[in-house]
Amino acid sequence: MxxxxxxxxxxxxxxxxxxxxxxxxxxxxxxxxxxxxxxxxxxxxxxxxxxxxxxxxxxxxxxxxxxxxxxxxxxxxxxxxxxxxxxxxxxxxxxxxxxxxxxxxxxxxxxxxxxxxxxxxxxxxxxxxxxxxxxxxxxxxxxxxxxxxxxxxxxxxxxxxxxxxxxxxxxxxxxxxxxxxxxxxxxxxxxxxxxxxxxxxxxxxxxxxxxxxxxxxxxxxxxxxxxxxxxxxxxxxxxxxxxxxxxxxxxxxxxxxxxxxxxxxxxxxxxxxxxxxxGLLAAGLRRARRRLAAAEEHFLRAAWEAQEAAGAGPGTAGDRWTPIAALAAARGWREGRAWRLARWLAFRDLVALSERQVHLTPRGAAAARRAVRAHRAVEHHLLALGAADTAGADRLADLVEHGLSPEAASRLLPEPSTLPASPHALGGKA
Amino acid sequence: MSAAAPPPLEIRGLTVAYGERPVLWDVTWAAPQGLTAIVGPNGAGKSTLIKAALGLIPALSGEARFFGRPLDEARMRVGYLPQRASVDWDFPATALDVVCMARYPRMNWWGRVPRRERDAAAAALAEVGLSDLAGRQIGRLSGGQQQRVFLARALAQDADLYLMDEPFAAVDAATEQAIVAVLRRIAASGRNVVAVHHDLSTVPDYFAHVLLLNGRAVAAGPVAEAFTPTNIAAAYGGRLNLLEHASVAPA
Missing domain, CATH: 1.10.3470.10 (ABC transporter involved in vitamin B12 uptake, BtuC)
Structure with a gap:
């Protein structure tokens, strides 16, 4: 032209x-x-x-x-x-x-x-x-x-x-x-x-x-x-x-x-x-990232609680390997999902992976402890308010614990510096 | 402040209807100096009273006078805080932008907002405790913060009488306290507020005077005299929740 x-x-x-x-x-x-x-x-x-x-x-x-x-x-x-x-x-x-x-x-x-x-x-x-x-x-x-x-x-x-x-x-x-x-x-x-x-x-x-x-x-x-x-x-x-x-x-x-x-x-x-x-893409990514972060925390918490349930005592990470199948059962997840998360967390160096079993790395244990504290802080708070029964508090805490800062968790817990025991039995989902 | 001064707001024979449905019938009432609450059941015409007084909806008859004058002669002395839900909070504006709008009558048509007006708007934002959020888009503020932006915009009008439509609707406790503090400062500086209010239990704490409204002016006066269980029952008819009633009855 x-x-x-x-x-x-x-x-x-x-x-x-x-x-x-x-x-x-x-x-x-x-x-x-x-x-x-x-x-x-x-x-x-x-x-x-x-x-x-x-x-x-x-x-x-x-x-x-x-x-x-x-x-x-x-x-x-x-x-x-x-x-x-x-x-x-x-x-x-x-x-x-x-x-x-x-x-x-x-x-x-x-x-x-x-x-x-x-x-x-x-x-x-x-x-x-x-x-x-x-x-x-x-x-x-x-x-x-x-x-x-x-x-x-x-x-x-x-x-x-x-x-x-x-x-x-x-x-x-x-x-x-x-x-x-x-x-x-x-x-x-x-x-x-x-x-x-x-x-x-x-x-x-x-x-x-x-x-x-x-x-x-x-x-x-x-x-x-x-x-x-x-x-x-x-x-x-x-x-x-x-x-x-x-x-x-x-x-x-x-x-x-x-x-x-x-x-x-x-x-x-x-x-x-x-x-x-x-943009829709940015919003989708944000949603996916939030969902992944929540799943990560749930996995790490399950790994921590498996140690507690195996007798390491509340508040300590213990030093045992946990079968991924057991974690999947505790979360009510299909095993494939648990496996994908395990590989992703191993890639992020939060867990060690060996023969269908996982083990929290020191970094993973620290993250798991934060997640467990946040979860139990919300649970204790809800129970103290009389806002839910034990099972209800567990379910509600699963939804809102993510993003709860350690300081906020301390405010909700009766003894801020410690990690309290779970108010409910650990293991398979009710 | 002398007794002879005309009241901040005086309403005479105000009748308003939406289509064929009458909302306000021949309301005659004068707001005294200080803090006044307008209370009444849903559909009693509380917001309508304020909007009709400000000329935002047409009245079938009657008039409103501000400090003894028609609105057009007293505009600079009258501030307005509408209901939060009345605007689109997704609008492309920052908190400071919104508060600056209150200063438009003092500006040229064109060009940027002058520094003096911007400073006045920033001061109003500071008064409601939102200085840190001045540059934030209004859609990313919490509901309580949005309500405080509206309050700051009203304050930036530098008025002598503020008409507020449900300033406490759906706000968090911190915002409620911030608004109460602002109301008390307004009263302490000899200025006036007429607010539509929905929480009967806080009327005696927050306000000195009350107008009980239900289509008509049921009762009005100092809270101690007019805000009685009998008058409240008359205004609310059978619709007053017994629990609420108990909480406002004097011990």
Missing amino acids: TLGYNTLVVLAGCALLGLAAGTVGAFALLRGRALLADAVGHAALPGVVLAALIVAAFGADPRALPPLLAGAAVAGIAGVLAVQALARTRRIREDAAIAIVLSSFYAAGVALLSYVQTLPAAAQAGLSKFILGQAAAMRAEDAFWAGAVAALALAACLLLFQRLRATCFDPDHARVLGLSTQRTDIALLGLIVTVTVAGLQAVGLILIVALLVLPAATARLLTFRLPRLLLISAATGALCGMAGAAASALDPDLPTGAAVVLAGAGCFSLALLLAPER
Whole structure:
């Protein structure tokens, strides 16, 4: 692909559009307005078609962008007003109102479009491109307009930052402070309409909502700070806009809107999987690590208690080898599981492994003693409170002992420095 | 503080309905100086009273005056602590960010929070014992800590009257003590609190005055006079748990 002037302008326009959509979208998402943005996009279609009809009736060029976008904005706002009016009747809820308005306006647009298609060719040129978006059809001045509108939305967002944040977090409190949340909401809605309209030609009215939502949702997964969230969301939006425009320039048959949204969906999926803290992978690893740590402690405790049961006396590790099968029986585990844990603990040098038997190493004995103390501290505490019987205390302690610090265990035990005997018989699980 | 001064909060003939269901009927009441609890059974309109007074939900009739003036003329003197469950705690903000929001009326529209306002917010966080957690995302605070963030945000409004909606709801013992300490400091400095409260047994310890509410104002006055078993029974109807009743009856 040769990067001609026109291509560069289109890329820049789409990037600016993505930047603005990412920023406005972050606030739309935080204020719970994502669905309303979808309604704005769909409701714009009859406005675009009517505007083209009117312009053509006056004998002007129906492909001129400004009147079409004005028509889209008017229809988009009418759609929002219709949603609010419907919700105010208290006969249906807002989500249903949005669904009704979105589909009705869109259907009206499609019907109008089919009517326009019976008219002379000039009037319908390019109108269907607004549905799925076609950045390649953008002329340089179109891209300039989209970019300018996007820049305006961006500036307004930054100017209103404090108010938008206060209104999104706690509108009631903002009102008590004397901030007009109604005016802020109208401003946010205006920004949503502006970005939607600016993106109609490039992304199309069906998919524009994704450019508002996906970058913002991606950024939410990556940070807990609002300024940083805006930055990431804006950058993601710009990246998606550019990627979509580039893909569409390479393959003119690929609607830009689809390419933009697929890029956004890719970013979001990656973030959902790989985000350092909120990602599914990180969460899964954390869960697995916790589960493994709990199993390790249970194994070490079982090894320790087997020594006690074999007569080493409470509070000492003893020096006998214990069959893994006996530990598995004491924990109620299948033998395979006990074996895997034994090998893992041997790898960590916490047990020595020989001929189907284990033996606590000095490090393992220390860890086992901590685990036993934590377990018995919780047991003693529950029994002292009368909160459970012996078997119940054992089961409950199994669940909560992990992560109990030695200091906390000392506070729960009657004689902090010693290791008390188990309140129940050691050996097989009841 | 003189006897002639208008009361911090005065409500006249307030009637509120949700749809066709009336919640408050012709409530007329004045909150005196100091700490006042609003108590009553579930659905008695306690939160509604506060929200309607603050103009957050429309009233069918009646008005609320703050220090003798309508709310718009007294906004800077009125602080609000909503119920903790009323916001999304997953919101991308730190504890300090949230408290800073109380200072918005004192800031420009744009730009960063000025140092002076940030310091005021940090001082409010210190007052509730959360200085160490100022930079933590609010979703990673415990419930009690979140409640204290809300309290700090109310304090940062530097108000003379604080309207609090269930400040003690579902908090740990440490937070409850921290909130009580803050309430006492507010009262000691001649400022005022009107709090929706749900734990009858602590009313005499924490508050000087009480409003018993059940759709209507059942009784009001100093705790010693108004918080009587008869009035409580009148407010709660047959719904008062006998054990609770026993614990509030004077010995």
